[in-house]
Amino acid sequence: MEIEKTPLEGCFVLKPKVFNDDRGSFFESFNLKTFKRVTGLEIDFVQDNQSISSKGVLRGLHFQKGDYAQAKLVRVTKGRVLDVAVDLRKDSPSFGNYFSIELNDQNNYQLFIPREFAHGFVVLSNEAVFNYKCDNFYNKDSESGIRYDDPDLNINWNLDTENILLSEKDIILPFFKDLF
Secondary structure (H helix, E strand, O other): OEEEEOOOOOOEEEEOOOEEEOOEEEOOOOOHHHHHHHHOOOOOOOEEEEEEEEOOEEEEEEEEOHHHOOOEEEEEEEOEEEEEEEEOOOOOOOOOOEEEEEEEOOOOOEEEEOOOEEEEEEEOOOEEEEEEEEOOOOOHHHEEEOOOOOOOOOOOOOOOHHHOEOOHHHHOOOOHHHOO
């Protein structure tokens, strides 16, 4: 497995080595020893989640606050998404910056998103199955988010806004400047 740094400190792209033959394919999706050795980070995933969404569905930008902040390891097992992480750490040189990457069932890339980051994705294929591991349990009272179309973040979602489908909860999320 290859692990690459992104422009956001503590955020990494994991690229597995895929073995293909006439039976299909195999790859190791996560190895704690390799992850610790390359990143220097300690991680203990305690919750796995999955969502299934259709083309144009945008989920995010979400995060958990305080004691319930979550680091995530995300991947797509079917379809294609544009995945986005936003650095919310006020003392970080990349505070308010974002990183985006296409995750799909062909490249099998994963994105590790540290605590104190907002996260979201938009589905680019007809359907996508999105999986993520979290290092902390979900707590409804600690959930928060930022509008996907925040003008200060200026995220390019690679999809026309008229084709984006949002939940009612995501439509009313605050802007970045209103959180800090």
